[in-house]
Each structure stands twice: as structure tokens, then as C-alpha cells.
Amino acid sequence: MTDPFGRRRVRNALLGLLGAAGTLASAAAMAQTAPPFAxxxxxxxxxxxxxxxxxxxxxxxxxxxxxxVRPNPSVSALTENIGGQSPYNGYNRSETTIQFNQPIELGGKRxxxxxxxxxxxxxxxxxxxxxxxxxxxxxxxxxxxxxxxxxxxxxxxxxxxxxxxxxxxxxxxxxxxxxxxxxxxxxxxxxxxxxxxxxxxxxxxxxxxxxxxxxxxxxxxxxxxxxxxxxxxxxxxxxxxxxxxxxxxxxxxxxxxxxxxxxxxxxxxxATPDVTVSVGARRLEGDKANALLVGVSVPLPLFDRNRGNIxxxxxxxxxxxxxxxxxxxxxxxxxxxxxxxxxxxxxxxxxxxxxxxxxxxxxxxxxxxxxxxxxxxxxxxxxxxxxxxxxxxxxxxxxxxxxxxxxxxxxxxxxxxxxxxx
Structure with a gap:
């Protein structure tokens, strides 16, 4: 008996054409021989x-x-004592504050x-x-x-x-x-x-x-x-x-x-609260003077203690x-x-x-x-x-x-x- 696995090369090529004919749904695809597995x-x-x-x-x-990444700082500007009743209806007694705020993470969060x-x-x-x-x-x-x-x-x-x-x-x-x-x-x-x-x-x-x-x-x-x-x-x-x-x-x-x-x-x-440190400058128009501002804010963990996430x-x-x-x-x-x-x-x-x-x-x-x-x-x-x-x-x-x-x-x-x- 002849070897059924190694003969009829021409017939095998014909079967290849039949296989390609069965996959014409992708017209742009080109039939080819798959390389060795590796x-x-x-x-x-x-x-x-x-x-x-x-x-x-x-x-x-x-x-x-x-x-x-560390928390981003923020810069705020605030002008007070303007647009009100006399003597605050102009800018002569205005107070302008420019402030830099930097959150500081505590408790080893980062x-x-x-x-x-x-x-x-x-x-x-x-x-x-x-x-x-x-x-x-x-x-x-x-x-x-x-x-x-x-x-x-x-x-x-x-x-x-x-x-x-x-x-x-x-x-x-x-x-x-x-x-x-x-x-x-x-x-x-x-x-x-x-x-x-x-x-x-x-x-x-x-x-x-x-x-x-x-x-x-x-x-x-x-x-x-x-x-x-x-x-x-x-x-x-x-x-x-x-x-x-x-x-x-x-x-x-x-x-x-x-x-x-x-x-x-x-x-x-x-769950550990973070601290925000603020540094700013204030212009007091009424006194024609400048002043420095320093502040610290800490949230009070009264309601959110992150228990659900924990x-x-x-x-x-x-x-x-x-x-x-x-x-x-x-x-x-x-x-x-x-x-x-x-x-x-x-x-x-x-x-x-x-x-x-x-x-x-x-x-x-x-x-x-x-x-x-x-x-x-x-x-x-x-x-x-x-x-x-x-x-x-x-x-x-x-x-x-x-x-x-x-x-x-x-x-x-x-x-x-x-x-x-x-």
C-alpha cells in the first residue's frame, strides 16, 4: 500500500484552492502558507x-x-471690600490677597x-x-x-x-x-x-x-x-x-x-487627614501697606473615614x-x-x-x-x-x-x- 500521507502533491494543492474558495468573505485577505509553529x-x-x-x-x-505624583498646589486671588456702600464703594479700602496652597500628604499615603x-x-x-x-x-x-x-x-x-x-x-x-x-x-x-x-x-x-x-x-x-x-x-x-x-x-x-x-x-x-499649608500676601489699600499670610487647614474626619474602601x-x-x-x-x-x-x-x-x-x-x-x-x-x-x-x-x-x-x-x-x- 502506498503512503496516504505523503502522496498526491497536485491533489493537495487543489485542496488548498478549495480552502481559499471557502473563505472569500474577506476579499482583501491573501492566501498563504502558515510558517512553522515556532x-x-x-x-x-x-x-x-x-x-x-x-x-x-x-x-x-x-x-x-x-x-x-505629589498633589498639585493651587494659587488663589481674592479682593475684598469693593462695590459696597460708602466708604467701600471704590477700591480705596480694598484688600487683595494672593495665596499659594500646598496639600501635604500624611500617614505614608504616597x-x-x-x-x-x-x-x-x-x-x-x-x-x-x-x-x-x-x-x-x-x-x-x-x-x-x-x-x-x-x-x-x-x-x-x-x-x-x-x-x-x-x-x-x-x-x-x-x-x-x-x-x-x-x-x-x-x-x-x-x-x-x-x-x-x-x-x-x-x-x-x-x-x-x-x-x-x-x-x-x-x-x-x-x-x-x-x-x-x-x-x-x-x-x-x-x-x-x-x-x-x-x-x-x-x-x-x-x-x-x-x-x-x-x-x-x-x-x-x-483615612489619615491631609494638611494644606497656605502662604500668601495681602495688599491693604486703606493703609497703603502689605501683609504676609500663613495658614494651615486640616479636614475633620467626622463623616468620611474611608471605612467602605477599607x-x-x-x-x-x-x-x-x-x-x-x-x-x-x-x-x-x-x-x-x-x-x-x-x-x-x-x-x-x-x-x-x-x-x-x-x-x-x-x-x-x-x-x-x-x-x-x-x-x-x-x-x-x-x-x-x-x-x-x-x-x-x-x-x-x-x-x-x-x-x-x-x-x-x-x-x-x-x-x-x-x-x-x-
Whole structure:
């Protein structure tokens, strides 16, 4: 039997054209080949999901910068004793005051804001790492799904070609009087069913490439892959024990908790009243003299003691503590599950490949027996159906292995091809 995955280059190019035809909704998009996964991931810095992450970090940095700013001073001018009754109906007895007012923060408000701003930046960066790992995971699955869709189309074509050949043999035997007409009708029904499956596989391929193109944010419609990703998963990966406390989701939750601690401090310190110091000069027109003004104003915390904001910040901290613990437990369970699923996926792929080899040999022998008149058509159809199922099982096993490897890589802080994400 010929290799169903490496032949018919011309036919594969035709399928690429079919995929492009199915995505003409974006007329400006140009069809092209997706680069290897590692290169594609590096080229997706401008993808919408990546931009969201960068914008979140930039926002935190802006807030941290603003936290360092001191209160602005104010300048006031006031003229009194004018426009009234005599002797204050002119400006001869007016008093003009020019005053400079500077609020002074007490209780360590500014240092608390600065610390909270720095913690917010660290939390945003930790969330960014987790977000980029999640994006790499989704992109790997989309890339693998496109490759699986390619292979399902090729397998569907192989099965259709084999069915058409079986139909040709069946019709020849019917004409020779060695088979009943019913047998050729059975073969024809099988062939028509496989044609429908091929159409469905082509449609799924178009959808898979559309998802990959949208996720990459490249503005172009991919219709083929430059490099298979599934072949890179054949060697079993080497991985040792993973520390749940070093996984990106846990570190992000911990950074959020640290930021929440500082926000509680900010809320508590905000209850301390600030002092406003005033310095000014007054012109006394009646006496033709100038005078200096010095003043201090302090608000009385009779009504607003910031208790609501303090309670809200403390509630946020309790929630952050709970999220840290939840992230730790989830990371531990995800690590155990990922390890187990990867081991199972490797075994599943090996078993599926062995099953495929057996099914290929069974179909070969069944076809020889049928063509020589030693076996009925029903046995040939059953052998080919078993071969098709075995091929599908291999693809399903490889797709499951891809998901398991991608999940493990996410926990390790890398892409599926090993690039470290920081």
C-alpha cells in the first residue's frame, strides 16, 4: 500500500484552492502558507490577544507612574471690600490677597501608593506570562487541528480511491457472472458514502484553517502548513517533577494577592487627614501697606473615614488569598493529569499505529482474495471499513497527544515546541 500521507502533491494543492474558495468573505485577505509553529508564534506579537496582554501591562505601568505624583498646589486671588456702600464703594479700602496652597500628604499615603503601583505592575506581568502561555496553547491546538484536517482529507481521498477501485473490480466480476448485481450496488453505495465524507472533511479543513488564521491575527488566510507539527511529537518528551508553585497561573494569583495587600494599606492610609499649608500676601489699600499670610487647614474626619474602601480592599484580599489556594490546588491536579495523559497518549499512539499496520495487511489480503474469487465482497468491504477506522483512530490518538503535550508545555512555561515564555 502506498503512503496516504505523503502522496498526491497536485491533489493537495487543489485542496488548498478549495480552502481559499471557502473563505472569500474577506476579499482583501491573501492566501498563504502558515510558517512553522515556532516562527508563527514569534510573528504573532501583534495578534489581538497578545495586544490585550501588552495593553494590560502598559496600563499597570501608567498607574504606577501616576502613583508617584505629589498633589498639585493651587494659587488663589481674592479682593475684598469693593462695590459696597460708602466708604467701600471704590477700591480705596480694598484688600487683595494672593495665596499659594500646598496639600501635604500624611500617614505614608504616597509611599503606599508607590508600593501598590509596583505590585500592580508585577501582577500584570505575571498575568501576561499566563496569558501568553494560554495563547501559545490555543495556537498549538489550532495549528495541530489544521494539520489533522489536512490528513483527514487525504485519508478520505484514499478511502474513496480504494472504494472506486473495489467498485471497478466488483462490476467486472458482475459482468463476468461471478458476482450478483447486488454486490456492485453495495460497493456503489459505499463509494457514494465516502464521497460525502470527503466533502465533509474538506469543509472541516476550511474551518480549521479559518480558526488558525483568525487566532494568529496575521490578516491573511492560511491554506497550508510549511511544517508538520505532529511529527515533532514522536519522541517522548523528557520531563521531571513540576512544582505547582512555579506554574504561571499560581504565580499570577500570588502576584495578584501581593498587590491586594498593598491596596489594603493604601485604603487604610487614605483615612489619615491631609494638611494644606497656605502662604500668601495681602495688599491693604486703606493703609497703603502689605501683609504676609500663613495658614494651615486640616479636614475633620467626622463623616468620611474611608471605612467602605477599607472593607472593600480587605474583601479583595480575602478573595485573592482564596484564589491563590485554588490556583495551587488546580496546578497540582493539572500537573498530575498532564503527566498521566501524556503517558497514556504515547501508549495510545503506539497501539493505534500497530492496529493500523494490522488493518492495512488485512485489507491487502482481503483484496487479493476477492480479486481471485476466494472471498466475498462483504469481506472486502469489512476489511476496508476496518482500515478506515484504524486510520481515524491514529489521527484521533495523535490529536489527543497534541492536546496533552500542549497542556504539559503550558504548565512548564513553554510553547509546545520548547520556546520559554517570560
Amino acid at each position: 516562527e508563527l508564534f514569534r510573528a504573532t506579537e501583534d495578534a489581538p490577544r497578545q495586544e490585550i496582554i501588552e495593553a494590560d501591562i502598559a496600563r499597570a505601568e501608567g498607574l504606577a507612574q501616576q502613583a508617584r 509611599s503606599a501608593r508607590i508600593a501598590a503601583g509596583v505590585a500592580g505592575v508585577e501582577a500584570a506581568k505575571a498575568r501576561g506570562v499566563d496569558g501568553r502561555l494560554a495563547y501559545a496553547y490555543d495556537l498549538a491546538r489550532a495549528y495541530g487541528a489544521a494539520e489533522i484536517a489536512d490528513r483527514r482529507v487525504l485519508l478520505a481521498e484514499d478511502e474513496l480511491e480504494e472504494a472506486e477501485e473495489d467498485l471497478r473490480v466488483a462490476r467486472a466480476l458482475v459482468r463476468a457472472g461471478k458476482e450478483a448485481r447486488l454486490r456492485s450496488l453495495q460497493a456503489e453505495t459505499e463509494t457514494n458514502s465516502l464521497r460525502a465524507e470527503l466533502s465533509a472533511a474538506v469543509a472541516e479543513r476550511v474551518a480549521a484553517y479559518a480558526r488558525l488564521s483568525a487566532l494568529s491575527g496575521q490578516g491573511t488566510q492560511f491554506t497550508s502548513l510549511a511544517e508538520p507539527l505532529l511529527k515533532r511529537l514522536d519522541p517522548a518528551p523528557r520531563y521531571g517533577p513540576l512544582d505547582p508553585l512555579q506554574t504561571a497561573p499560581y504565580l499570577a494569583a500570588k502576584a495578584e494577592r501581593d498587590a491586594a495587600v498593598f491596596r489594603v494599606s493604601v485604603a487604610k492610609r487614605a 472593607a472593600a480592599a480587605q474583601a479583595d484580599l480575602r478573595g485573592a488569598d482564596a484564589r491563590v489556594e485554588a490556583a495551587r490546588l488546580e496546578a497540582a491536579s493539572n500537573i498530575e493529569a498532564a503527566m498521566t495523559l501524556n503517558e497514556a497518549a504515547n501508549v495510545r499512539v503506539t497501539a493505534a499505529q500497530q492496529t493500523l499496520a494490522t488493518a492495512e495487511e488485512g485489507y491487502r489480503l482481503a483484496r487479493i482474495a476477492y480479486e481471485s474469487g476466494k472471498a466475498p465482497l462483504i469481506e472486502l468491504l469489512a476489511a476496508r471499513h476496518g482500515l478506515g477506522l484504524a486510520r481515524g483512530v491514529v489521527l484521533d490518538a495523535e490529536a489527543a497527544r497534541l492536546d496533552a503535550r500542549a497542556a504539559l508545555a503550558r504548565l512548564q512555561g513553554t510553547t509546545i515546541t520548547g520556546e520559554i515564555i517570560q
